[in-house]
Amino acid sequence: MLKVGITGGIGVGKSVVSRMFALLGVPVYDSDARAKWLMRHDEALRQELIGAFGHETFTETGDINRPFLATLVFNNLERLEQLNSLVHPHVGNDFANWAASYADTPYVLKEAALMYESDAWKQMDQIITVYAPLDVRIKRLLQRDPHRTEADIKAIISKQLSEEERMSRADHILYNDGKQLLIPQVLKLHAQLSAAPASAK
Template sequence: MLKIGITGGIGTGKTIVSRLFAVLGVPVYDADTRAKWVMHHNQALREELLKAFGPATFSDAGELDRAYLAGMVFNNPQRLELLNSLVHPHVGTDFDVWAASHANKPYVLKEAALLFESESWRQLDEVITVSSPLELRIKRLLKRDTHRTEADIKAIMDRQLSEEEKMKRAQHIIYNDDKQLIIPQVLALHEQFSKAGA
């Protein structure tokens, strides 16, 4: 079974591309969603988060206070690095367990915005980067995330690996530029991975 990563900067459309693979019956692991689940349910990680960020990290009811945690790490690179260094290894283990449960499939996908930054590409066989022009990404995000300004979006982009670097490191690129159709690109890769992982 192949383990394929899918990444791309904010607003490139990696979630749309992942959904197309899911429609084709490919199991998709959404690293961002699973990271939230792991932070809630993994006891060892909960203890690490409490030790690193204090008792306000979780409410009295035991719920993760995401707003508090975001406030702690936003604009603080050291704290953000600490948070990622605690969460990413647990998510990596969670992915391994999840992937093993789909061993009967030719391949699985792991969707993660920070695939290269978190070093989680190392547990994968190949990586797809979804690419989109900057102006188009900003336009999409302003429409989708109405609470964000263009400055907010650019600040997020500045914290992510550049588009050029992600494209350079990937084995495959899907262009989501409103010029090339994405479905044929997905179908071509699906056929390739299905044969290689069979």
């Protein structure tokens, strides 16, 4: 069974592509959703977060205090790295356990925005990068998140790995630029990955 990572910057359409693979019957692990779940339910991780950031990390009902954490880490690289260093190992272990339950599947997908920053790529056999040009990404994000300004979006993108670096490190690139049809690209890659031997790198 191949472990295939899927990544790309904000607004490129990673989740859309992941849903396409899921419709083809491919098991898909959503790193962001699982990270949020683990922060809420994994007691060891909760205690690590409280130890690092204080009890204000969680609300009185036990939910993640997202505004507090966002304020803490958005413009503080050291605090952001500290948060990621606590969460990512738990996500990595969770993914390994999850993937083990699909041993008879040709391949599984792990969707992760921080594939390289979190070292999640080291668990993968192959990496897919979803690409879209900057202007297309900004337009999509303004439509999806009307409360954000173009300056907000550019600030987020500036903190992410460059598309050039992602593309140079990827085994496969899917172009979601509005010019090339996406579904045929996904179908072709699905056929390729389904036929690939588990040892392929």
